[in-house]
Amino acid sequence: MLTTAPGIDRLRRSLAAAMEQRGDWPERSPWIREAVDALPRHRFAPDRVWRWDGHAYVPVSQRTDPAGWASEVYPGPDTATVTEVTDGLPTSSLSSQAVVVDMLDSLLLEPGHRVLELGTGSGWNAALLSRRAGPDRTVSVEASCDLAHAARRALAAAGLTPRVEVGDGNQGWAPAAPYDRVIATYAVERIPWAWIAQTRPGGRIVTPWGRLGHLALTVADDGRSATGWVQGLAQFMPDREGLRRESDFAQVRARSEPEQERPFLRDLTPLHDNAHLRFALRVALPHLRMTLAYDADGLNAWIHDTEQSWAALSAIGGGRTIATQGGPRRLADELETAWDTWLNLGSPDLYDFGMTVTDNGATQFIWVNDPTTGPHWLIP
Structure with a gap:
């Protein structure tokens, strides 16, 4: 070449x-x-x-x-x-x-x-x-x-x-x-x-x-x-099987109608600016996928679980956000609960997290601060 x-x-x-x-x-x-x-x-x-x-x-x-x-x-x-x-999707880099x-x-x-x-x-x-x-x-x-x-x-x-x-x-x-x-x-x-x-x-x-x-x-x-x-x-491509099987937000959104709309009272800015929060949310909610984007009204978030549940956090101006949710799970609610858990743990950095794999790979979990005594989350 x-x-x-x-x-x-x-x-x-x-x-x-x-x-x-x-x-x-x-x-x-x-x-x-x-x-x-x-x-x-x-x-x-x-x-x-x-x-x-x-x-x-x-x-x-x-x-x-x-x-x-x-x-x-x-x-x-x-x-x-x-x-x-x-x-249309990147498969190597x-x-x-x-x-x-x-x-x-x-x-x-x-x-x-x-x-x-x-x-x-x-x-x-x-x-x-x-x-x-x-x-x-x-x-x-x-x-x-x-x-x-x-x-x-x-x-x-x-x-x-x-x-x-x-x-x-x-x-x-x-x-x-x-x-x-x-x-x-x-x-x-x-x-x-x-x-x-x-x-x-x-x-x-x-x-x-x-x-x-x-x-x-x-x-x-x-x-x-x-x-x-x-x-x-850092963000990484998944293995090729992961690339083939995962649905995007539009596909998941099409599988269920909106079932709940409510004010979302939390400032979304940390979702965009705080990598440590995003990592903690990924640990607590491993199936969730989230996309963020600003428009004239503020920061918006689109969340889905790759299957049937989704939530749209839509800025409507004046610092206000509306959460619209569909599917069997209430993903905006789950997001807030996981966010509160991270805050209650003292907002640990991503470097405070670790992983343990045992039992021929059958048991895998993420922990924070200590692999034995720290809070941990099983990897499904």
Whole structure:
């Protein structure tokens, strides 16, 4: 692929400088910045990426619009580059650089570690892992044959030799187990037990959870459980099964008529501005999906449970909001109850939360402050 898009070196430097200014380069893992500098993300981006134009994803070709392509590959620190769109939805991406760096820092990867990656995508993350762990120490699993093939080509061009296999990442890759480190690049609702079973006792698993954050689990000495803390906040794509099966608000709204309308007396602003509140709500109400948007009257929220229940919190001006609800559940009421629970706990940060997985994966729960004595919520 071409790598001489106009301004690409300037964009690389600008992105690195923005991360430097924000303190995104971790002091305890200097190897990460060195690896990113040596293996820049554009070397793993496909010739066609995708841009959201406000209505749909449109292709941006490196050959016909090299400057536009470069700006999509090197956006801000928190913006991902969409590399695959299927039926109008993004199904693969080059994750935002800040998130990639943060997750690699959480992995505590050392030279010589055997590492398993779930979700190869473009191959960039596998390249960074391979550079740190050493030759032939990385296995990466990708569900898409086409993506796996493209990643192998990009990795070979970079002179790296991680093993890229085609398969279901939720099953791990047993033939090369056990691993010292496991890292996933897509979000799961429940931790696949295969990941824990294929990790050495004392090994570390870093994965996005619930599309809203990522956590690091340490496997117990007896290999029968894993526990650890939330490490950061970011949005992630789910696995491909999750992409296929989930309904959006419009679909859920069409399944039931409005059944209740009432004033919603709480200021919605924290839903938009407070990431710690949003994470706590995701823990307490794992099936809920929420979209926020401002209009001339204020902040609005659309909530649904992916099945039959929905709520619209509509600003009507003058600081007033109306809650309209439909379906068997009263989601606006549930939202307020979960919000009050978080407040009564002292408004804990997302970093105060953690996860424990036991019983061959059958029991999984999120806890706050302490895995044994703290409040906890079972993951359904």
